[in-house]
Amino acid sequence: MTGIALLGAGRIGQVHAKAIAQAGAKLVSVFDVMPKAARAFGEKTGATVCDSAQAAINHPGVDGVLVATSTDTHVDLILAAADAGKMVMCEKPIAPSLAEARRCIDTLGDRVDKVFIGFNRRFDRSHAKLNAAVRGGEIGSLEQLTITSRDPYPPPLEYIPVSGGLFRDMMIHDFDIARWMLGEEIVKISAEGGVAVDPEIGRLGDVDTAIVTMVSASGKQIVILNSRRAVYGYDQRIEAFGATGMLISDNPSETSVKRFDASHFAAPDAYATFFMDRYTGSYRAEIEAFVDMIQSGGKSPVNAVDGFMASYLAEAATLSCQTGRSIELDVSGKPTWDTPS
Structure with a gap:
């Protein structure tokens, strides 16, 4: 054993x-x-x-x-x-x-x-199946990738100063998913962050709501959406849009029953309350x-290089958010920017 x-x-x-x-x-x-x-x-x-x-x-x-x-x-x-x-x-x-x-x-x-x-x-069954389908050409050439990650509630405030910030702590998973789905490196990134959930998070030097747009080496477009609060639960979705179709890895639900009547047109409730449930x-x-x-x-x-490249994207996104400008990236992971004063 x-x-x-x-x-x-x-x-x-x-x-x-x-x-x-x-x-x-x-x-x-x-x-x-x-x-x-x-x-x-x-x-x-x-x-x-x-x-x-x-x-x-x-x-x-x-x-x-x-x-x-x-x-x-x-x-x-x-x-x-x-x-x-x-x-x-x-x-x-x-x-x-x-x-x-x-x-x-x-x-x-x-x-x-x-x-x-x-x-x-990467090891989630639905995400892995979507990735295999994209790599297998089931939607033709991938053109746009949208990744949504929203937590049900913010972490404790004492965690914020030691977290490294939303881009390094939370969105880093999405940067890895993007590289994995694309099979190529990112060459340009732009990030916007705001404080829509809790003003104290902003006073502690972080953001709680963010959007990142990226462009890959071959011109594919990527959008990542993050929020520290989703009142309806843990929200984890991937949408891959290609020349011949679209694939979605959606939030799992407890049942497949949907209700259609005079007051409802609704999917079943998602069963995952946080990452421990969603990603068991x-x-x-x-x-x-x-x-x-x-x-x-x-x-x-x-491997460790994948870990490094995700950190590279998180660092660049943090800088873009701080400076309000797009960041050009080196596919080898060498910084192409100056640290803001």
């Missing part, structure tokens, strides 16, 4: 622990900077509680390491696990800044394919892919 060391016993760590069990792997060791949280986690899962990340990484029976700690620790833990000869999976984003993300991939060198970045939405299946599929990668010694389907 494949053994996993989990670094980070917080909310996302618990999501991964459940997925590890569902995937038929074994959670061998766990470490968290909060010893009480680690102990509670160990008692619940049966994993050995370690007093350091290095001890968890090197614990007997560990084949792979899953990093689910705070973003500022990601790079050092990825490198520590890779240096120990382990396959690594790391929650998004790969790093808190573009410079740190660059340090990570430069230090990894030819080991970038041994690092699996946790963009779990994708977290499991993601872990299954990681376990397969460990067992086969193969390449990561979402």
